Amino acid sequence: MRGDRFHGRFESAGQECRAHGCTEPGEFRAPGPRGSGFDGPGEYLWFCLDHVREFNAGYDWFEGMNADEIFAAQSPLADWRTENRAFRADAGVDGMPRWADFDDPLEAISGRAASIKKRAAGSMADYGRFTPREQEALTEMGLETDTDRAGLRRRYSQLVRQYHPDRNGGDRSHEARLGRVVEAYQLLRKSVAFS
Secondary structure: OEEEOOOOEEEOOOOEOOOOOOOOEOOEEEEOOOOOEOOEOOOEEEEOHHHHHHHHHHOOOOOOOOHHHHHHHOOOOOOOOOOOOOOOHHHHHHOOOOHHHOOOHHHHHHHHHHHHHHHHHHOOOHHHHOOHHHHHHHHHHOOOOOOOHHHHHHHHHHHHHHHOHHHOOOOOOOHHHHHHHHHHHHHHHOOHHHO
C-alpha cells in the first residue's frame, strides 16, 4: 500500500469503500471502532473520497467525554503525563531523572541530556577499578563508580522493595528486572573494588 502524503489517499488493491452500496475503491482511511493503543495501531474504516468527507463532517473526537475531559484534552500539554515507560514511577531507576519529575517538556529534555553528559564524562576514569561485567552491573543498578559498599546495599534494598511482587500487590511484571538487580548485586558485593 502506498500513501500519498499530500491528500491522504492510499492506493491499494482490494480495499472497497465501507459505505453501504458504494462500489468505489476505499482509498481514504478514517478512525475505526478500536483506536490505537498497546495492542497496535487500531482499526481503520476505508472510504472513497466522497464518503470520507461525509464521515469527517460528522466525526466528533470528543464524543463520550465530559467537560473536564474535553478541557484537559485541549491543553497544549495534554499528552505530556501519559503513562508510558518514560513516565512510570520506575523509570528513574537508572539514576536518570524521570520525565514525570518535570512540568515543562523542554526542562525534561534539558535535564535528561545534562544527566547523560554527566554520566558519560564524569566517571570514565573511575571505571578502571571495575571489570567490564561489574561496570554493566553498576549501570543495571543505576549506581555511579564512586559508590561504596553501604551505598550498594542501600540501592539493592531500594530496588528489591520496588520490584518484588510482594510489595506490588502480587504484580509479577517486574520479575525479570528484579532478577537482573539480584544478579548485579551478587556480582558487585564480591568485587575487589570495594575492598
